[in-house]
Amino acid sequence: xxxxxxxxxxxxxxxxxxxxxxxxxxxxxxxxxxxxxxxxxxxxxxxxxxxxxxxxxxxxxxxxxxxxxxxxxxxxxxxxxxxxxxxxxxxxxxxxxxxxxxxxxxxxxxxxxxxxxxxxxxxxxxxxxxxxxxxxxxxxxxxxxxxxxxxxxxxxxxxxxxxxxxxxxxxxxxxxxxxxxxxxxxxxxxxxxxxxxxxxxxxxxxxxxxxxxxxxxxxxxxxxxxxxxxxxxxxxxxxxxxxxxxxxxxxxxxxxxxxxxxxxxxx
Numbered sequence: 001x002x003x004x005x006x007x008x009x010x011x012x013x014x015x016x017x018x019x020x021x022x023x024x025x026x027x028x029x030x031x032x033x034x035x036x037x038x039x040x041x042x043x044x045x046x047x048x049x050x051x052x053x054x055x056x057x058x059x060x061x062x063x064x065x066x067x068x069x070x071x072x073x074x075x076x077x078x079x080x081x082x083x084x085x086x087x088x089x090x091x092x093x094x095x096x097x098x099x100x101x102x103x104x105x106x107x108x109x110x111x112x113x114x115x116x117x118x119x120x121x122x123x124x125x126x127x128x129x130x131x132x133x134x135x136x137x138x139x140x141x142x143x144x145x146x147x148x149x150x151x152x153x154x155x156x157x158x159x160x161x162x163x164x165x166x167x168x169x170x171x172x173x174x175x176x177x178x179x180x181x182x183x184x185x186x187x188x189x190x191x192x193x194x195x196x197x198x199x200x201x202x203x204x205x206x207x208x209x210x211x212x213x214x215x216x217x218x219x220x221x222x223x224x225x226x227x228x229x230x231x232x233x234x235x236x237x238x239x240x241x242x243x244x245x246x247x248x249x250x251x252x253x254x255x256x257x258x259x260x261x262x263x264x265x266x267x
Contacts, residue, residue, distance in 0.1 A: 010082045011090070011099055014227055018072035020045070022062045031058035038074065048077070048087050050103075057103050064105070076227055078102040104229045113232030136177050142192045145170050146199070147235065150250060151219040153200055154236070199250055215241045 016038040023032045031050045037043050050058050064073045079101045081090045089101050119126040134140075148170045152163055171178070171185040178185060216239040224231045236248035 012080050012082050012087075013078060015077040015080055015087070017046075017075045017077060019061055019065070019075050020072050022058060022065055024058075024062070030055070031062075033058065033061060035075070036072075046087055048080070048089065051089055051092070053092055054089065054103060057105070060105060074106050074108065076102075076104040076107045076229075078104065078227065102228065104227070107226055107229035110224065110226070110229055110231045113230055136181060138181060138183055138188070138191065141174060141177060141181070141183070141188055142195065144174065145188060145192050146195050147220070147250065150196065150199065150235075153196060154219075155217055213240050213242075215239050 017035040018038050018041065019033050019035045021034040023034070024030075025032065030052060031054075032047050033050060034045050034047050036045055061073055061075075077087070079090070079099045081088050090099055092101070115126065118129060145167075149163065149166045152159070152166045156162055167189060171189065175185065178188060218237040218239070219235065221234050221237050222231070223234055234247050235250040238246040238248060240246065
């Protein structure tokens with residue numbers, strides 16, 4: 001908890017709550033939500049006024065309470081302010097850049113980060129992919145191949161024989177899938193080669209792979225965060241010598257102009 005001596009305001013990194021009521025304010029259209037602390041339900045009821053930016057969140061809370069009136073909605077409030085008289089959402093415009101308030105509903109329902117990307121791209125396609133069997137295709141196989149061999153590239157940049165062995169082993173592992181697709185291993189390799197070169201050069205020229213500053217490289221790390229209700233695999237985690245950690249997401253799909261696709265940026 002960080003306190004501001006001038007205003008006696010504390011920034012709470014995490015509040016685990018059980019929401020019992022949601023009240024729509026007629027004059028502004030905003031909402032007040034009422035909750036108990038999950039770890040101390042006997043402490044009494046608190047309220048939190050949600051600004052306009054959280055209107056959709058409030059509508060979801062209202063719907064969940066209507067669907068199951070006999071239960072409370074579990075929620076995690078992150079980076080909220082607290083004063084003696086209660087809790088409130090910090091100003092999104094003038095607040096500190098590193099204090100972004102979040103409300104995570106039912107955080108024990110872990111959502112895969114890739115799912116959010118798919119939902120952002122096409123809501124209908126998300127449900128189709130969820131309930132239909134996925135068939136491999138060449139772009140999917142290319143992405144799998146790139147991810148499997150990229151680890152060797154960044155950790156052993158001068159080991160060309162080792163890279164060839166990694167490529168051959170990956171192609172052999174997926175030989176059956178490639179045969180069903182009618183794609184030869186050499187075709188997939190030629191398709192993926194310029195993506196590998198582009199990813200490596202891009203990270204190097206952007207200064208991401210400055211080995212003078214990097215202490216450790218952790219590829220393909222699976223992360224579960226029950227506070228924000230997300231899970232997913234991070235392509236690269238770079239541990240810098242100054243203690244900082246940097247997450248890197250690799251994409252082999254076509255960009256939208258100079259920028260990443262909106263869903264990929266979110267991911």
